Amino acid sequence: MPGKNILEMRGITIEFPGVKALDGVDFSLREGEIHSLLGENGAGKSTLIKCINGVNRKDSGVILLDGKEINPSGPYDAMQLGISTVFQEVNLCPNLSVAENIFVGRQPMKHNQIDWKEINRRAEELMSRFHLDIDVTRPLSYYSTAIQQMTAIARAVDVQAKILILDEPTSSLDENEVQLLFSVMRELKASGMGIIFITHFLDQIYAVSDRMTILRNGHLVGTYDINELGKVELVTKMVGKDMDVIFSLKRAEVSPDAPIMLKAEHIGDSSRIDDISITLKKGELIGFAGLLGSGRTETAEMLFGASRAVHGEIFVDGQNVSIKTPFDAIKSEIAFCPEDRKRDGIIGDLSIRENIMLAVQSRKGFMHPMTRQEQTELADKYIKLLGIATPDCEKKAGELSGGNQQKVILARWMAASPKVLILDEPTRGIDIGAKAEIQRLMLEMCGEGVSVIFISSELDEIIRCSNRIIIMRDRAKVAEVDGESCTQQDILRIIAEGAA
């Protein structure tokens, strides 16, 4: 029995200089419904959301909340109307306690003083509603991203929200944390709240939502019930192309007598990784599977010198190398795309050109500069090769979409022509078309003789691309399986049981 519409948007059009970000889009949200909003990057999802919470002004169209027309002037105004948004990046103060974060700006008062007892009691109550039994007086930074996310949600729903907008809440959560979030979402749904959910993970959409609306290039493709549309059709509708075409990938071919390109023997730093050994052949792609915190990233960082290994030896192309800093690794022709694109990858205020030339230039040292023309040629070459969507190489890298930023970072390392390329979650948080392209590029590089280490939380892409898969658990390597013959179940079982 579908509930009544609490939110209705009709004919929403938003124009930015030169582009129509949204063109006559209709959208509705029912009471007690989880409604997924889908589309590739740049399809208009964020614009639509920002229209609901008043960040962007619509050029035409109407928004009805409970049948009454509204024109929210900003997120605060929208919140007063009962529309709360939890953004992708948690907008909280890490140095304040969980309780303070929930109530900051609207602390309950008693005798003209902040009623701390009340704040902490109510915060505890809210968090226990989410089945979280935590100390709300601890600073937010003490807790994991998942808990921080829950705090943001708790803050949002405590303002008597009728509509909750979740913009990519799961992109930095691991599987258990995602489940926790889902149970909270279902709880809120049962209480009659309408939830708009944005994510790039297709499985999650099917796991939790009731309906979905698909956007493409600012146009509405359609709104569907969740069982109405299969995964393949969904992707086809999102991308406008057939999925088979997108994912026609071929695993890298490694001849049995290919030389060993990277050999790490018993490396470890005692505190994070105890002892791990890896061999990687020329042109081979190995996947690192395992849960968040299983030691995948830590191992990669050690190989690259981002954190220092205290024991063990690393050989690149047969040479014993000492890697203490990223600079040493780059000298030894190892490249590393870090997991956190924003924090460790992209240099947002600099141009695409500068972002791409950076690794090449840092290897040369600043006294041997590339000319402006060399830089531009290099950047233009990779913009073309990787299909980075930009008018020219002088655009600020920070203004690109996630997928294009990832391509810029990839270009930075491809330009450095490494022998070993380590990619930590290169496809996280980017849309499915860009994802397929990154995977294709990765495999193409293998074909050119580059050895790749591929870290991902998504098992299907690991299995699809890898020659071998190393399974990590509790900061150690527990198994190594063949990529071609193993299945998702095999890997999950090993992760769960800890042995092959």
Added chain:
Amino acid sequence: MAVKRFDLSGLMQSKVTWAVIAEALILLVCFIIRPDFFSISYQPSTGMLYGSLIDIVNRSAEITIISMGMTLVIALGGTDLSVGALVAVAGAIALKFLRWDVLTYTTPGNYTVYPYILVIAVPLIVCALMGLFNGFLVAKGGIQPIIATLILMVCGRGVAQILTDGKQFTTGYSPFRVIGQGSFLCLPMPIIITIIVVVAVALFTRKTAFGAFVESVGVNPSASRLSGIKAGNVILLVFLITGLLSGIAGLIYSSRIMSNDSNNAGLNFEMDAILAVVIGGTNMAGGRFSLAGTVIGSLIIRTIVTFVYYFGIVAEATMAFKALIIAVVIVLQSEPVRKYFAKRAAMRRAGAKS
């Protein structure tokens, strides 16, 4: 190759444009009140050009030189508060070498006790090392630049006092006088030194990749490190340069007064230098920097001061007046104002097209 169209809207958004406009406006006001403000005359007896404009550039030398280094520090996302104190240190050391044993050489005159090369080199080396000390605290100690440089800001003047036993030495050594009062190609020597410094810093940052590395570290230190930039070395070098430039400014300053003044030499120079950089369009949060903008920023500050002297505004009101004009300049450069004019420029262009 596509021909690059003249982009008025982009120009209006640039802070440097607004700095140039502000400077032009101040000069225009000067011109309206006193048309002879712009006159430049040649004085055959000294072989030098004279005039208010020359004076502005000459007197801005110390701040311009220091703010070249400050630009790089701010581009890294930091500030260097110690530059003013280093000016005092440089002066104290120079005078110490000129008049080593005051008890023996009781009267100042045209002599130096230690070789002239030491009078010049030692202050510069000491200031560069002090800059390196700042850089070391920041790069290796992870201390915030504003705190790290506070140490030398406070104790630098103390060091200068100790070096000169709390006394003010004077000298009459004429080669030393040349630095601040001499001339070359009809121009005052400080202007020549400023030009050399500005060109050297510009070449060093823009003709090598150093400038790009500084900007990169300033925007995102973590990503820069993972791209192979030795961020620590970049920071060390930037603070070393700033220290060295403060030393040069210190020599100019003490040569102008032919004396050392541990209390007042370089007083508030750090503030003027930061202001010059900010007016010049470099963001305090780090990232992109503009040396040309900084030069204009420094000229604006000096133009205001000259303006105040020249038009006989009462001395008590000088500071307030300076603050007032700077406030106007900063507001002109603020994001909303720039956006407003950029939008109008864009609209006018769109109107002209249709």
